[in-house]
Amino acid sequence: MASDNMISAMRRRVPWHVGQKILAENGLPRSMGWDRTVKSIAENALSAEQEALATNAMKEHILCGEKLVQFFSLSRDDVASLRAAALALPIPESEFQKAYPSLLAEADLRKAPNIPTLVARENGEDGVGLIFASVRVVTVREELNVGDLGDEAADALSDFDEVVGVRNIRLQALDVVWIPHEGASVDTRTDYPKGMHSDVAYVAADRLREAFNAAVGYEALVMPENLFPLINSMYRDKDEGHVVELGFGTTTKSLKDEKMRGRNSDLRKEPYHIGGKGNLQTEIEPFRISVAWDRSIGPKRTSTPELSIHGNSRIGLSDNPIITAAIVRRCMGLADFEHVRSRVNKHLAAIAE
Incomplete structure (x- = not known):
């Protein structure tokens, strides 16, 4: 399976109003919107240093960008035990794991699993993040320009004020369980891009919690905090x-x-x-x-x-x-x-x- 280059991968998961700030902060080239930025970078390849900056920025966005978040209150001892268990978990080999932190090519997502799969562990200054990948289907509703559909279709639809098309899009989700080095609260961070129905995100959050509990071998995360x-x-x-x-x-x-x-x-x-x-x-x-x-x-x-x-x-x-x-x-x-x-x-x- 093929994977995107890092900037193309960022384009698929980072909103432009955030992405253009990330690019500017890291001294990476940018243009007017993602389309022109990706095209410009394709024509003028990034240096090794720029690739490293883009990779780090992608990892940070995976850990915290556009998320549905649930907080689980535990004792400090339980958090410490959970952190030790997370650090000891083996990362199984998979196509998701090979591509990380990039994304599988969109054409390959049809063959990829929709069950959360552990693909990476990020051990940072503030905590440990376990990243689980899966495929999620998002239904997108878009208003259609009747004039683009041809004269026959335009006549048939002339009585309608608007015509809406529905598309099912496969997205590669990268959900996170974050265990801090300090404190007594663990959180789960489920990818929640604009356009995703909240019911889909909540189901995905439940699957993430279940996958994490199965990975560590016990019901570590049970009931999220009432916010x-x-x-x-x-x-x-x-x-x-x-x-x-x-x-x-x-x-x-x-x-x-x-x-x-x-x-x-x-x-x-x-x-x-x-x-x-x-x-x-x-x-x-x-x-x-x-x-x-x-x-x-x-x-x-x-x-x-x-x-x-x-x-x-x-x-x-x-x-x-x-x-x-x-x-x-x-x-x-x-x-x-x-x-x-x-x-x-x-x-x-x-x-x-």
Whole structure:
């Protein structure tokens, strides 16, 4: 089986708004969008040093980029035992393993397994990551331009306001179980690119946990943390990043979904939001939130990792609201993800007290 070169592989899993920052940070060539960047690099091959930088950037994105994340609280002794077991695991030979950290060519994914397969172990400064590969099918809905379908089709479809095509796309997922060197929390990070249905991601997260437990030989990870209390905790903390989206209910029986256009703006300070709350007799009841942070990565460059906890009014108004996963996007690398992870741990610890 063939595999992509590193830049082409990055193109398949890294959104351009993140990818262009990664390329700039590593001094790698870039153009206007992935298509032109890949074409330019194909015409002017990377040096050995640039290849090494691209490979490292790819590994970091595999460990933390565009993930559905679940947190598992354990004792420090259990985490230490789990880390020792993870470090001792053999990595079986497979086509996924041979290609890592690149990806199998898209044409070869039809023959690749959809069961998580251990393909690599990354032992870094902050922890140990076990990487499991599998094939995942994503359904993509795209609006079609009727004019491109020919006169006969255009006439037949003239009564429709829009025509939507559905494509099933095979993706190579690289999911991660992360065991830190310090602390008492292990997390699973399931690939969750834009367009993937949340049900698919949650099933994949369950399969990842089961594959990891089978690999270490016991039920190490059982029940993920309930993250619903984080929504209110982070919203109330005015120094915690920028709230860029908030879904909430009110005692006047209305439901609101508010979003900020810019990642540097904070919904907590938005006049309409403040004014609306001021007219209520009681506090709002948040059930969905997205928080973004500004992290300086160099002169005039900023990274904006984002955490989302997506509930709905049904969950929010239930007697025991539970959300077992968060979505982490826009991470350039491990430093971004560790920042988000530290904020989650801080609030979970405060809630537990």
